[in-house]
Amino acid sequence: MPVVPATQDAVTRAAEALARGEIVAFPTETVYGLGADARNAAAVTKVFAAKARPRFNPLIVHVPDLAAAERLALFDESARALADAFWPGPLSLVLPKRPESGIADLVTAGLDTIALRVPDHPMAQALLTAAGFPLAAPSANRSGAVSPTAAAHVAAELGDIPALILDGGATTRGIESTVVRASEGAPVLLRLGATPREDIEAVLGSPLPSAPDGAAIASPGQLDRHYAPATPLRLGATDVAPNEALLAFGPNPPHGARKTLNLSVGGDLQEAAANLFASLRALDACGAEAIAVMPIPDESLGEAINDRLRRAAKAR
Ligand code: TXA
Numbered sequence: 129m130p131v132v133p134a135t136q137d138a139v140t141r142a143a144e145a146l147a148r149g150e151i152v153a154f155p156t157e158t159v160y161g162l163g164a165d166a167r168n169a170a171a172v173t174k175v176f177a178a179k180a181r182p183r184f185n186p187l188i189v190h191v192p193d194l195a196a197a198e199r200l201a202l203f204d205e206s207a208r209a210l211a212d213a214f215w216p217g218p219l220s221l222v223l224p225k226r227p228e229s230g231i232a233d234l235v236t237a238g239l240d241t242i243a244l245r246v247p248d249h250p251m252a253q254a255l256l257t258a259a260g261f262p263l264a265a266p267s268a269n270r271s272g273a274v275s276p277t278a279a280a281h282v283a284a285e286l287g288d289i290p291a292l293i294l295d296g297g298a299t300t301r302g303i304e305s306t307v308v309r310a311s312e313g314a315p316v317l318l319r320l321g322a323t324p325r326e327d328i329e330a331v332l333g334s335p336l337p338s339a340p341d342g343a344a345i346a347s348p349g350q351l352d353r354h355y356a357p358a359t360p361l362r363l364g365a366t367d368v369a370p371n372e373a374l375l376a377f378g379p380n381p382p383h384g385a386r387k388t389l390n391l392s393v394g395g396d397l398q399e400a401a402a403n404l405f406a407s408l409r410a411l412d413a414c415g416a417e418a419i420a421v422m423p424i425p426d427e428s429l430g431e432a433i434n435d436r437l438r439r440a441a442k443a444r
């Protein structure tokens with residue numbers, strides 16, 4: 129079992145493994161990432177293989193700070209304002225890639241843009257500092273499956289494929305970073321995530337439109353079916369059948385489910401986001417015929433939670 133507590137010693141070993149071209153799973157504040165040296169095409173190939181991820185789907189590159197990000201990409205005024213406001217934190221910026229960035233073409237799927245993120249997690253920061261090079265890191269799950277919010281989720285899905293799985297406990301944000309393109313004209317939202325749309329709009333001082341549906345191919349995290357458990361989901365449920373599991377939200381959920389997990393009894397959206405993926409995994413494993421999901425307000429973080437649930441519910 130390659131799961132180890134994320135001590136400084138383990139972080140050093142992980143950085144050495146990364147420098148040798150191996151891949152390592154590590155915690156961030158959103159979900160666990162599966163990292164590789166972003167300059168090393170052979171290492172990055174291992175990440176695509178481990179996830180069975182289509183090669184056209186580019187990876188996010190993680191760096192310790194804005195200075196490191198500026199060595200890889202060009203920031204216009206709004207990109208800089210967003211980085212100042214939200215880094216370190218769960219916002220990924222898609223920016224024009226510097227031709228001299230040294231990032232392997234596979235990372236960006238041959239695009240002339242690059243997605244950059246500065247994670248707000250002490251272990252992720254320690255790993256980036258120890259490595260001294262940028263890490264390409266998608267979520268550490270098989271492509272299309274539910275993202276991991278605990279080291280055990282990574283071990284269950286990827287086993288000993290990563291050289292090490294750094295265990296930093298359960299992640300606090302629970303859903304992936306928000307992805308915003310700031311590469312041509314006004315910024316556009318490519319993926320809903322842990323930084324709410326209205327927080328970004330407040331910094332920009334203008335609305336943040338979603339990319340039009342067809343343009344979503346520019347961010348395949350938008351692929352229709354994604355984040356999906358094996359059990360079918362029934363959204364907007366106000367009642368539940370005995371052969372169903374119930375993903376509840378708020379006080380007084382309906383009784384009678386085979387198994388019930390409540391995302392947040394108090395109706396708190398951040399708590400719900402943090403519990404979302406682990407709850408889907410647990411209900412997926414309880415042998416129910418379907419997972420009934422109670423309605424969740426479509427505001428603030430609820431927008432991203434509902435986005436993930438809709439994609440998880442898409443029929444195969
Ligand atoms: O919270 C997160 O973002 C996590 C943690 C590990 O940092 N990472 C993550 O990575 O969710 P991944 O690979 O599962 O999602 C990356 C998203 C995908 O939707 C991808 O299409 C998009 O970012 N993306 C990456 N590079 C892009 C680019 N150059 N242009 C447009 N979209 C891009």
Ligand code: MG
Nearest residue numbers: 266267275349
């Ligand atoms: Mg992912």
